[in-house]
Amino acid sequence: MEALILSCATGGGHNAAAEAVREELVRRGHRADFLDPYTLFGTHRDRQVGGCYIQCAQKLPGLFGGIYRLGELYRRLPGKSPVFWANRRTADRMQDYLERHSYDVILTTHLFAGEILTHLRRRGFGLPKVIYIATDYTCIPFTEEIECDVFVIPSPSLRREFCSFGIAPEKIVPAGIPVRRGIREAMDRETAAARLGLDPRFRYLLLAGGSIGAGSLLEAAGLLRPYLRENRRTRLIVICGSNQRLYRRLQRVCGNDPQILLLRETRRMAEYMHVCDLYISKPGGISSTEAAAAQVPLIHISPIPGCETRNLAFFSGNGMSIGVTDLKRDLLRTVRLLRDEDAVRAMRRAQRGRIDPAAAERIAALAEECAGR
Numbered sequence: 299m300e301a302l303i304l305s306c307a308t309g310g311g312h313n314a315a316a317e318a319v320r321e322e323l324v325r326r327g328h329r330a331d332f333l334d335p336y337t338l339f340g341t342h343r344d345r346q347v348g349g350c351y352i353q354c355a356q357k358l359p360g361l362f363g364g365i366y367r368l369g370e371l372y373r374r375l376p377g378k379s380p381v382f383w384a385n386r387r388t389a390d391r392m393q394d395y396l397e398r399h400s401y402d403v404i405l406t407t408h409l410f411a412g413e414i415l416t417h418l419r420r421r422g423f424g425l426p427k428v429i430y431i432a433t434d435y436t437c438i439p440f441t442e443e444i445e446c447d448v449f450v451i452p453s454p455s456l457r458r459e460f461c462s463f464g465i466a467p468e469k470i471v472p473a474g475i476p477v478r479r480g481i482r483e484a485m486d487r488e489t490a491a492a493r494l495g496l497d498p499r500f501r502y503l504l505l506a507g508g509s510i511g512a513g514s515l516l517e518a519a520g521l522l523r524p525y526l527r528e529n530r531r532t533r534l535i536v537i538c539g540s541n542q543r544l545y546r547r548l549q550r551v552c553g554n555d556p557q558i559l560l561l562r563e564t565r566r567m568a569e570y571m572h573v574c575d576l577y578i579s580k581p582g583g584i585s586s587t588e589a590a591a592a593q594v595p596l597i598h599i600s601p602i603p604g605c606e607t608r609n610l611a612f613f614s615g616n617g618m619s620i621g622v623t624d625l626k627r628d629l630l631r632t633v634r635l636l637r638d639e640d641a642v643r644a645m646r647r648a649q650r651g652r653i654d655p656a657a658a659e660r661i662a663a664l665a666e667e668c669a670g671r
Contacts, residue, residue, distance in 0.1 A: 299328040299669045302401040304411035306334055309508060310539070311584030315407040315433050318476035322662040325479075331399075335414050338391035366604030369439030373463070379440045382413050389417035396423070402669035405429045405661070412444035419445050427668035431661065433475055434583035436608035437463050447668060450474075450661055452583070453612070453652065471664060474657030475587040480568035482591040482655035490573035494566060501532045503633070504574035504594075506585070511541025513580040513600030514625060519552060521629050526557040535559045535570060568592075576636055578629075581609040581619070590618050590649035595636045597622055599629070617648035 301323050305316040316332060323330040373379065392414050403426050406412050412430045419425055428446035432438070435452050442463040451460055454472040461467050491498035503522065507513035519536055526532055534557060538545040545562055552558050564570065571577065571592040579585050581598040586609055589596045596619035601610045613619040620636070622628045635641055654660070 299323075299403065299666060300401045301328055301330040301665055301669070302399070302404045303330055303332050304335060304404065304406040304408065304415075305332070306336060306408040306410050308408070308410075309582070311433055311508065311582050312408045314478065314584050314588075315431060315476050316405075318478045318658045319405055319407070319431070319661055319665075321478055322476070322658040323665065326662055326666075328662075328666075331401075333395070335388050335392050335411055338388070338395055366439065373439045373442065378443060381410070381440050382416070382443050385410055385413040386417055389414045389421075393418055393421075393423055396425070401426055403427050403429065403665045405431060405665060406446075407431045407433055409438060409440060409444070412446060413440070416443060416445045429661070429665060429668060431476065432460075434605040434609055435612035436605055437465070438605050441465070448664060450664070452587070473660040473664060474654040475583060476658035476661055477584070477588050477591045477655065478568065478658075481571060481588045485568070485572040487573055490569040493569045494573060496533075496573060498573070499531070501529070502574045503532065503534045503576050503578065504537070504570055505534060505578045506537040506539070507541070507544075507580050507600070508539060508582045508585055511537075511539035511544045512602060515544060515600075516547055516551065517625055518578060518599060518629060519548060519558065521625055522633070523552065523555070523558075525630055525633060526555075530557075533557050533559060535561065535574065537561045537564055537567075537570070539563055576633065578633075581606045581613060581621075583609050586613055586619065587653060590653035591655040593646045593649060595642050595645050596620070596649075597629075597632055597636070599625060616652050617645060618652055619645070 303316045303320050305312045307313060320330040320332055415425060415428055429448045429450060430444050430446045431450045432452060435456065437460045442465055449460060449465055449470050450473045451470055452475045457470055457472060460470055488498045505515060505518055507515050515536060522534055526534055536548060536558065540563055545560065548560050553560060571588060571594055574594060577589050577594045578597045578599060580600045598610050598613060598619045598621045601607045610621045614621040620632050622632050
């Protein structure tokens with residue numbers, strides 16, 4: 299089977315989901331190509347599109363939330379959205395590409411790529427079956443504009459919400475959000491620690507803001523320092539992602555603290571997930587799903603308004619995380635709460651009950667079915 303997987307670099311989550319599906323398809327013996335449609339311009343358009351999102355999410359999350367709310371209002375109006383029409387030119391490049399390459403099925407983990415394919419389908423261009431994979435625990439604005447054959451959603455409990463926006467129920471498959479095998483496969487702390495060069499006798503707190511280092515990580519790290527002083531056998535690992543400004547500021551504030559390890563971007567997230575005793579992060583759809591698949595106790599902080607607010611509500615409402623909205627008042631209290639073994643067991647039980655770690659396998663099987671294999 300020949301599969302094409304589309305995503306866009308607006309944060310790392312969409313690409314991580316795409317990579318999880320690609321990994322599983324290749325493991326099954328198929329060819330799976332990955333493509334960001336904006337790279338077809340050959341003028342760094344992909345970086346411009348992704349960079350605009352990242353800068354907004356890092357520096358102006360309130361503005362991002364305002365744009366999201368406008369999208370929720372606009373979707374109630376007749377006609378297609380500005381997002382749909384903005385992708386018309388990219389559809390020309392996508393058509394040229396598909397005329398030169400043949401695929402049995404196309405999967406996309408990003409709304410923009412879904413909109414591009416919809417333009418092609420409306421032109422009458424012959425596409426194979428298309429699978430759209432939602433990567434947040436809500437029906438984000440303009441999902442309903444995508445004309446595809448299957449909508450993969452994160453949970454059966456979200457079916458009604460997706461249907462309420464006009465998506466045909468027979469097209470919905472609640473297969474979950476795909477995560478990479480390294481995240482979901484069992485790994486003991488000693489193995490993970492050895493791979494990272496860490497001492498497994500310490501307790502580790504992991505603080506991250508997704509691949510873009512968004513959220514109040516600087517404030518959270520400062521608030522956790524008294525806790526570290528009280529618990530000398532605890533270490534704090536802070537992953538700054540692509541946020542170089544955050545990394546430099548943290549270096550100035552706590553770079554000499556022997557209990558704090560500062561990192562930029564990492565390809566070892568699976569090991570850090572498995573070595574940590576507690577994960578503190580903004581509620582990204584992929585990062586939250588990875589934490590649940592790895593059975594890591596989870597504290598959510600600093601949601602980017604919009605879909606991350608919905609992710610937070612889904613996870614905390616189902617007992618899979620604890621949301622902290624006031625860091626100064628509640629962060630340390632919540633960290634201490636999750637030292638309680640009964641509280642940790644209850645959270646892990648909720649994670650096992652709600653998150654399917656084998657979502658990538660289910661989606662790969664669905665792709666095979668769509669391709670007639």
